[in-house]
Amino acid sequence: MSYEAIAIVMSGGMLVMLLTGQRIFAAIGFVSAAAALGLYGTGAIELPFNAAFKLFNWYPMLTLPLFVYMGYILSESGIADDLYGMFHVWFGNLRGGLAIGTIGLMVVISAMNGLSVAGMAIGATIALPEMLRRKYDKVMITGVVQAGSSLGILVPPSVVLVLYGMIARQPVGRLWLAGVVPGLMMAGLFIIYIVIRCKLQPHLAPVVSKEELDMPFTEKLKLLKAGIIPFLIFFFMTGLFIMGVTSLVESSAVGATAATIAAIAKGTLNKKVIEESIRKTLGISCMFMWIILAALCFGAVFDGLGAVKALESLFITRWELTPWQVLVMMQLSYIVMGMFLDDTAMLVIVAPLYVPLIVSLGFNPIWYGILYTITCQIAYMTPPFGYNLFLMRAMAPPEITLKDIYVSIVPFVLVMIFALLLIIIFPQIALWLPDLVYNRG
């Protein structure tokens, strides 16, 4: 069988397995184990474990459970409620102000956490019900929460960039810094979109009544206190890491501790909250880790087939593409593959194929990491797979239907694609900050 035929059989087999609704890790794991046995004979029975063992060496993945834990503590502890209150009062008198405030809230949450789970939980349980109560358009605000929380993996810290850093062998510090400006830019674009949309269709976002926001200016200033804790957490976690005081995994432990201390100080931490948080942390971490385990097996089989070389010869020799066309092909292929494959698995399987190609074409791997992350954000939000979609369905108030969720993301995905194009055309958006920080001395 030719390489293409094997790849098609494997992908097709996996798609069928996934459609049966079996657990994603089992579907991927079984197809790869079966492919290994079929291709290499019984000697390959050890391949699934040996591939899985690679994850043992990926110790930066320690950041995953620690960030998940931190996210739950932050959303349970009431720190997020205070933050929401702050944004609510300061932005409430603008048209669409609560939606703008929610984006602001999401940026702050993203700066404290490396996943979109935390932002999603906070957005769906705090911001969404508040905005629904004030008769904001439910489709628009569902999109706001999904798009806003997806910033979690672009604004540092970011677990996706940790994963990319391991696969591409790039320093995580640089990658995280490279995410800062694109993350803020994307938040800005979301806000511009909300402002324009609300100007054109004012019924989508009724203005909050004057009385409700009426309070002495000193009271308003006091609300800003809510911003202190996130700032401290950001400083102790990401700040100390960038300054080289703590290592990457240590910084996530510092963040987890800081969030716990903040929750204790607020007096909201009890046995039930802790138990619930660490139980969910175990569940989500195991789910992601087992998907990665299985995807590593799939990747190992693909790698054994010489997929990188095959891809290179397909793009460059056979199709005679220019480097830029190859780049566009890669981004497009992510979107196509995202329809057949789980997004987390896709990261693990596809990045090792594309990164060597990117480097050999002379592109900057740090910059590509940002493109890769934004593509992930889009993939996580778009059906049929999409972890954010899945979470949104589980967490959103009942009046928000599945159709609302699917429709809501469309404008925001377009904004994200626009941001992606901007960064492709102007790589300095991503590279300016890491160059500034690391090339000083």
Place this chain on the structure above:
Amino acid sequence: MPKFVVYYVKYVDYLSTKLGRATMYSIFIMIGVLLLGAITRNILNMPLSWTIEMAQFLLTGYYIVGGAYSMQLGDHVRMDLVYDLFSEKNKAKIDVCTNIFLVLYLIALLIGSISSTMYAIEYGERKFSQWNPSMIPIKLIMVAGIFLMLLQAVSTFFKDLAKARGITIS
């Protein structure tokens, strides 16, 4: 369902739950070990060489041993585009068939982990680092965790089978 199946499900679920709940708390040990490393290096100026590796061992135990409990709780996502269209009973029927693939994958993992552990024991494999710890304990933990996951998968299979026939066990 036959009596031994009911007992099997009961005891395996009990074991996964207990081990899973114990594993759940190890996240605090991970945090503690990492903080210890950061503090001794930066404040006491006494760097410890083993903290990150220790956390790495703990993490591996965390997701391997915790896997069975997370499966019991139904935390592993599925692609439910088609799956969700079926009734609970029909979902169970589909699961009865496809759980076989889950079991087969876990058997392959188990065989690989046993052979890797045998190698580690035979050659006294150590992790190549300053701390230079033995790899035998973590590999034994991985074998045990994967075996537990396999037991849990079989228990899940029985539960789905019962559900497909309209009865509940456990």
